[in-house]
Amino acid sequence: xxxxxxxxxxxxxxxxxxxxxxxxxxxxxxxxxxxxxxxxxxxxxxxxxxxxxxxxxxxxxxxxxxxxxxxxxxxxxxxxxxxxxxxxxxxxxxxxxxxxxxxxxxxxxxxxxxxxxxxxxxxxxxxxxxxxxxxxxxxxxxxxxxxxxxxxxxxxxxxxxxxxxxxxxxxxxxxxxxxxxxxxxxxxxxxxxxxxxxxxxxxxxxxxxx
Numbered sequence: 043x044x045x046x047x048x049x050x051x052x053x054x055x056x057x058x059x060x061x062x063x064x065x066x067x068x069x070x071x072x073x074x075x076x077x078x079x080x081x082x083x084x085x086x087x088x089x090x091x092x093x094x095x096x097x098x099x100x101x102x103x104x105x106x107x108x109x110x111x112x113x114x115x116x117x118x119x120x121x122x123x124x125x126x127x128x129x130x131x132x133x134x135x136x137x138x139x140x141x142x143x144x145x146x147x148x149x150x151x152x153x154x155x156x157x158x159x160x161x162x163x164x165x166x167x168x169x170x171x172x173x174x175x176x177x178x179x180x181x182x183x184x185x186x187x188x189x190x191x192x193x194x195x196x197x198x199x200x201x202x203x204x205x206x207x208x209x210x211x212x213x214x215x216x217x218x219x220x221x222x223x224x225x226x227x228x229x230x231x232x233x234x235x236x237x238x239x240x241x242x243x244x245x246x247x248x249x250x251x252x
Contacts, residue, residue, distance in 0.1 A: 063181065064173070064175070066103065066107050067107050067108065068169050070100050070107065071104070071165040071168055071169045071172075073096075073097075073100040073103075074097070074100055074104075074161075075165050075166065077093055077097045078097075078158050078161040078162035078165075079158070079159060082152075082156070082158035082159045083155075108128070109125065110178070111178060112124065112125075113125060113128070114180035139157075143157055146160055
Protein backbone atom coordinates (compact mmCIF):
# COMPACT_ATOMS: atom_id res chain seq x y z
CA UNK A 43 0.00 0.00 0.00
CA UNK A 44 2.84 2.40 0.80
CA UNK A 45 4.06 2.12 -2.81
CA UNK A 46 0.78 3.52 -4.16
CA UNK A 47 1.88 7.20 -4.00
CA UNK A 48 5.07 6.29 -5.87
CA UNK A 49 3.27 4.34 -8.61
CA UNK A 50 0.55 6.95 -8.98
CA UNK A 51 3.21 9.63 -9.41
CA UNK A 52 3.93 8.21 -12.87
CA UNK A 53 0.76 9.84 -14.24
CA UNK A 54 1.47 13.22 -12.61
CA UNK A 55 3.16 15.06 -15.50
CA UNK A 56 0.48 14.51 -18.18
CA UNK A 57 -2.46 16.63 -17.12
CA UNK A 58 -0.50 19.56 -15.63
CA UNK A 59 1.68 19.83 -18.73
CA UNK A 60 -1.34 19.94 -21.04
CA UNK A 61 -3.84 21.89 -18.94
CA UNK A 62 -1.81 23.67 -16.29
CA UNK A 63 -1.22 22.92 -12.63
CA UNK A 64 -4.29 24.64 -11.20
CA UNK A 65 -7.10 22.33 -12.32
CA UNK A 66 -5.42 19.02 -11.32
CA UNK A 67 -4.40 20.61 -8.03
CA UNK A 68 -8.00 21.56 -7.23
CA UNK A 69 -9.33 18.15 -8.31
CA UNK A 70 -6.85 16.33 -6.08
CA UNK A 71 -7.78 18.48 -3.10
CA UNK A 72 -11.47 17.81 -3.70
CA UNK A 73 -10.58 14.11 -3.61
CA UNK A 74 -8.82 14.72 -0.29
CA UNK A 75 -11.97 16.29 1.13
CA UNK A 76 -14.22 13.45 -0.02
CA UNK A 77 -11.85 10.71 1.11
CA UNK A 78 -11.13 12.29 4.49
CA UNK A 79 -14.84 12.62 5.20
CA UNK A 80 -15.41 9.08 3.98
CA UNK A 81 -12.66 7.74 6.25
CA UNK A 82 -14.51 9.11 9.24
CA UNK A 83 -17.60 7.06 8.38
CA UNK A 84 -16.06 3.64 7.67
CA UNK A 85 -17.40 0.74 9.70
CA UNK A 86 -14.67 -1.90 9.22
CA UNK A 87 -10.94 -2.17 8.63
CA UNK A 88 -11.22 -3.33 4.99
CA UNK A 89 -13.21 -0.22 4.10
CA UNK A 90 -10.67 1.92 5.93
CA UNK A 91 -7.79 0.28 4.05
CA UNK A 92 -9.54 0.73 0.69
CA UNK A 93 -10.25 4.42 1.21
CA UNK A 94 -6.72 5.13 2.40
CA UNK A 95 -5.32 3.29 -0.64
CA UNK A 96 -7.32 5.61 -2.90
CA UNK A 97 -6.09 8.50 -0.78
CA UNK A 98 -2.54 7.38 -1.59
CA UNK A 99 -3.30 7.71 -5.32
CA UNK A 100 -4.52 11.27 -4.72
CA UNK A 101 -1.31 11.97 -2.79
CA UNK A 102 0.76 10.83 -5.75
CA UNK A 103 -1.31 13.04 -8.05
CA UNK A 104 -0.81 16.12 -5.90
CA UNK A 105 2.85 15.92 -4.95
CA UNK A 106 4.33 16.38 -8.42
CA UNK A 107 1.83 19.12 -9.18
CA UNK A 108 2.69 21.03 -6.01
CA UNK A 109 6.41 20.55 -6.61
CA UNK A 110 6.12 21.92 -10.16
CA UNK A 111 4.13 24.93 -8.97
CA UNK A 112 6.68 25.69 -6.26
CA UNK A 113 9.86 25.08 -8.25
CA UNK A 114 9.27 25.91 -11.92
CA UNK A 115 9.85 29.64 -11.55
CA UNK A 116 12.67 29.30 -9.00
CA UNK A 117 16.23 30.05 -10.13
CA UNK A 118 18.00 26.81 -10.95
CA UNK A 119 20.55 27.46 -8.19
CA UNK A 120 17.80 27.69 -5.55
CA UNK A 121 15.76 24.63 -6.51
CA UNK A 122 17.74 22.22 -4.36
CA UNK A 123 17.18 24.08 -1.10
CA UNK A 124 13.59 25.04 -1.98
CA UNK A 125 12.74 21.43 -2.81
CA UNK A 126 14.20 20.41 0.57
CA UNK A 127 11.99 22.96 2.31
CA UNK A 128 9.00 21.64 0.37
CA UNK A 129 9.75 18.06 1.40
CA UNK A 130 9.93 19.05 5.06
CA UNK A 131 6.29 20.07 4.86
CA UNK A 132 5.68 16.33 5.16
CA UNK A 133 7.37 16.17 8.57
CA UNK A 134 5.69 19.38 9.69
CA UNK A 135 2.35 17.84 8.74
CA UNK A 136 3.06 14.95 11.10
CA UNK A 137 3.63 17.45 13.93
CA UNK A 138 0.37 19.24 13.14
CA UNK A 139 -1.50 15.94 12.97
CA UNK A 140 -0.11 14.97 16.39
CA UNK A 141 -1.15 18.32 17.89
CA UNK A 142 -4.68 18.08 16.50
CA UNK A 143 -4.94 14.43 17.51
CA UNK A 144 -4.31 15.48 21.10
CA UNK A 145 -7.40 17.67 20.94
CA UNK A 146 -9.67 15.58 18.72
CA UNK A 147 -8.96 11.87 19.28
CA UNK A 148 -10.91 10.19 22.11
CA UNK A 149 -12.23 13.53 23.36
CA UNK A 150 -15.73 12.84 21.98
CA UNK A 151 -17.92 9.73 21.74
CA UNK A 152 -16.74 9.34 18.12
CA UNK A 153 -13.18 8.29 19.04
CA UNK A 154 -10.65 8.94 16.24
CA UNK A 155 -13.21 9.96 13.61
CA UNK A 156 -13.25 13.73 14.36
CA UNK A 157 -9.60 13.90 13.31
CA UNK A 158 -10.56 12.64 9.85
CA UNK A 159 -13.50 15.03 9.59
CA UNK A 160 -11.32 17.94 10.65
CA UNK A 161 -8.73 16.88 8.06
CA UNK A 162 -11.25 17.60 5.32
CA UNK A 163 -11.28 21.31 6.20
CA UNK A 164 -7.74 22.59 5.32
CA UNK A 165 -8.01 21.55 1.62
CA UNK A 166 -10.93 23.99 1.26
CA UNK A 167 -8.65 26.89 2.20
CA UNK A 168 -5.86 25.52 0.01
CA UNK A 169 -8.22 25.32 -2.99
CA UNK A 170 -9.30 28.94 -2.48
CA UNK A 171 -5.66 30.03 -2.22
CA UNK A 172 -4.61 28.12 -5.37
CA UNK A 173 -7.48 29.54 -7.42
CA UNK A 174 -6.12 33.02 -6.71
CA UNK A 175 -2.65 32.14 -8.06
CA UNK A 176 -1.78 32.31 -11.78
CA UNK A 177 -0.06 29.51 -13.66
CA UNK A 178 3.71 29.61 -13.48
CA UNK A 179 5.66 31.61 -16.01
CA UNK A 180 7.48 28.44 -17.12
CA UNK A 181 4.17 26.72 -17.90
CA UNK A 182 2.85 29.71 -19.87
CA UNK A 183 6.04 29.81 -21.95
CA UNK A 184 5.86 26.05 -22.68
CA UNK A 185 2.21 26.31 -23.60
CA UNK A 186 2.87 29.19 -26.02
CA UNK A 187 5.70 27.24 -27.64
CA UNK A 188 3.59 24.12 -28.08
CA UNK A 189 0.70 26.15 -29.51
CA UNK A 190 3.08 27.49 -32.13
CA UNK A 191 3.95 23.91 -33.04
CA UNK A 192 0.25 23.17 -33.51
CA UNK A 193 -0.43 20.34 -31.05
CA UNK A 194 -0.09 20.45 -27.28
CA UNK A 195 -0.62 16.74 -26.81
CA UNK A 196 1.49 15.73 -29.80
CA UNK A 197 4.51 17.76 -28.78
CA UNK A 198 4.23 16.60 -25.18
CA UNK A 199 4.16 12.91 -26.07
CA UNK A 200 6.96 13.37 -28.61
CA UNK A 201 9.13 14.93 -25.90
CA UNK A 202 8.08 12.15 -23.54
CA UNK A 203 9.20 9.45 -25.97
CA UNK A 204 12.58 11.11 -26.38
CA UNK A 205 12.99 11.42 -22.61
CA UNK A 206 12.01 7.78 -22.06
CA UNK A 207 14.44 6.62 -24.75
CA UNK A 208 17.37 8.61 -23.38
CA UNK A 209 16.72 8.43 -19.65
CA UNK A 210 14.82 5.16 -19.06
CA UNK A 211 17.43 3.88 -16.60
CA UNK A 212 17.22 7.10 -14.60
CA UNK A 213 13.41 6.84 -14.52
CA UNK A 214 13.56 3.26 -13.18
CA UNK A 215 16.14 4.34 -10.59
CA UNK A 216 13.94 7.24 -9.45
CA UNK A 217 10.84 5.03 -9.12
CA UNK A 218 12.76 2.44 -7.08
CA UNK A 219 14.37 5.15 -4.97
CA UNK A 220 11.06 6.81 -4.14
CA UNK A 221 9.42 3.43 -3.46
CA UNK A 222 12.25 2.68 -1.02
CA UNK A 223 11.81 6.05 0.67
CA UNK A 224 8.06 5.43 1.01
CA UNK A 225 8.56 1.96 2.46
CA UNK A 226 11.15 3.19 4.96
CA UNK A 227 9.25 6.29 6.05
CA UNK A 228 5.80 4.71 6.35
CA UNK A 229 7.15 1.43 7.66
CA UNK A 230 8.79 3.25 10.57
CA UNK A 231 6.62 6.33 11.23
CA UNK A 232 3.21 4.69 10.86
CA UNK A 233 4.08 1.74 13.11
CA UNK A 234 6.16 3.63 15.67
CA UNK A 235 3.23 4.45 18.05
CA UNK A 236 2.12 0.80 17.86
CA UNK A 237 5.62 -0.36 18.78
CA UNK A 238 5.71 1.99 21.76
CA UNK A 239 2.37 0.70 23.01
CA UNK A 240 3.03 -3.03 22.46
CA UNK A 241 6.75 -3.31 23.16
CA UNK A 242 7.35 -0.42 25.57
CA UNK A 243 3.93 -0.51 27.32
CA UNK A 244 3.44 3.23 26.94
CA UNK A 245 0.02 4.84 26.99
CA UNK A 246 -1.48 6.78 24.07
CA UNK A 247 -0.52 10.37 25.05
CA UNK A 248 3.26 9.63 25.22
CA UNK A 249 2.93 7.76 21.91
CA UNK A 250 1.32 10.78 20.29
CA UNK A 251 4.01 13.04 21.66
CA UNK A 252 6.66 10.72 20.23
